[in-house]
Amino acid sequence: MIGLDAIQEARKRIIGHIISTPLVWSPALSHICGVAVGLKLEHYQTTGSFKLRGATNAILKLTEAERKRGVVAASTGNHGRALSHAARAIGLRATICMSRLVPENKISEVRRLGADVRIVGSSQDDAQKEAERLVDENGLVMLPPFDHPAIVAGQGTIGLEIVEAMPDVATVLVPLSGGGLAAGVAASVKAMRPNAKVIGLTMERGAAMKASLDAGGPVLVEEFPSLADSLGGGIGPDNRVTFPMCRALLDDVVLLSESEIAAGIRYAYEREREVLEGAGAVGIAALIAHKIMGLRGPVAVVLSGRNIDMDVHRRVVNGMSNPLGQKT
Numbered sequence: 174m175i176g177l178d179a180i181q182e183a184r185k186r187i188i189g190h191i192i193s194t195p196l197v198w199s200p201a202l203s204h205i206c207g208v209a210v211g212l213k214l215e216h217y218q219t220t221g222s223f224k225l226r227g228a229t230n231a232i233l234k235l236t237e238a239e240r241k242r243g244v245v246a247a248s249t250g251n252h253g254r255a256l257s258h259a260a261r262a263i264g265l266r267a268t269i270c271m272s273r274l275v276p277e278n279k280i281s282e283v284r285r286l287g288a289d290v291r292i293v294g295s296s297q298d299d300a301q302k303e304a305e306r307l308v309d310e311n312g313l314v315m316l317p318p319f320d321h322p323a324i325v326a327g328q329g330t331i332g333l334e335i336v337e338a339m340p341d342v343a344t345v346l347v348p349l350s351g352g353g354l355a356a357g358v359a360a361s362v363k364a365m366r367p368n369a370k371v372i373g374l375t376m377e378r379g380a381a382m383k384a385s386l387d388a389g390g391p392v393l394v395e396e397f398p399s400l401a402d403s404l405g406g407g408i409g410p411d412n413r414v415t416f417p418m419c420r421a422l423l424d425d426v427v428l429l430s431e432s433e434i435a436a437g438i439r440y441a442y443e444r445e446r447e448v449l450e451g452a453g454a455v456g457i458a459a460l461i462a463h464k465i466m467g468l469r470g471p472v473a474v475v476l477s478g479r480n481i482d483m484d485v486h487r488r489v490v491n492g493m494s495n496p497l498g499q500k501t
């Protein structure tokens with residue numbers, strides 16, 4: 174388990190490298206919910222998501238010898254961006270492995286952030302295998318997106334900032350996928366405010382952590398296309414850090430349908446003037462759908478990211494029924 178000490182050390186380590194994001198009150202959401210609601214604007218983080226915190230902490234903790242070898246990950250999304258940026262910022266090499274099926278715009282974005290991109294195979298599994306091969310044969314250091322103590326400690330720094338901005342926080346709403354964000358935030362918030370509730374939010378279909386918590390151990394789930402694409406993927410069959418922490422620390426996990434997530438994105442844009450990706454909008458989505466029973470305030474809602482395809486965003490905001498444009 175990652176404790177408050179590790180999270181406070183992480184904060185000292187990353188403070189000059191990340192943005193301490195604002196927490197702003199939402200009068201509109203407070204009115205809807207009947208309790209004070211504040212939004213933690215983590216989508217303003219450099220690279221557009223909170224993942225820069227964990228990636229930066231993990232990189233800064235490497236030994237001199239490990240830094241020379243460089244880091245590697247298989248990620249098409251926000252972790253890949255964060256790792257690329259964090260590595261370049263302190264002058265070491267990052268290699269990001271992706272499959273041939275990853276769209277060109279995602280590949281060029283990671284290249285633009287300075288990483289070496291390796292395109293291999295035709296699935297995320299193939300990309301992961303290539304990353305493991307680079308570890309075994311070339312000595313690169315693997316930095317996974319969530320199941321790593323330094324990553325969890327980095328994400329946990331968000332909890333420190335929430336308690337400082339909202340000392341009487343009663344409820345924290347956190348997007349949940351592999352659980353690095355939720356585990357870190359729950360660890361820091363509950364260490365300082367033991368009575369606060371921390372609730373994970375994720376999509377209805379393909380929610381790996383929820384299924385694993387219900388089963389009592391990591392399970393595989395089928396993946397489906399979702400507006401909250403950053404919440405897809407498994408928790409890893411050998412999960413060591415985030416599963417036990419989420420089991421011990423999360424008070425509840427709430428599931429959201431695609432139309433509820435769409436409503437969250439739309440609400441954020443129209444009422445709060447914020448552009449959010451689906452994963453970043455699940456907290457707002459849960460509040461406006463009144464899906465949190467017995468909600469106590471003040472509430473802090475973590476808005477975790479904004480890296481949404483702008484065509485998809487336009488379709489969501491315009492209320493189109495099939496915003497991902499997939500065949501039905």
Ligand SMILES: *Cc1c(COP(=O)(O)O)cnc(C)c1O
Nearest residue numbers: 251350351352353354452477478
């Ligand atoms: C990665 C990610 C999450 C989920 O974080 P985990 O640590 O995997 O639970 C939520 N929102 C966004 C925008 C992300 O990129």
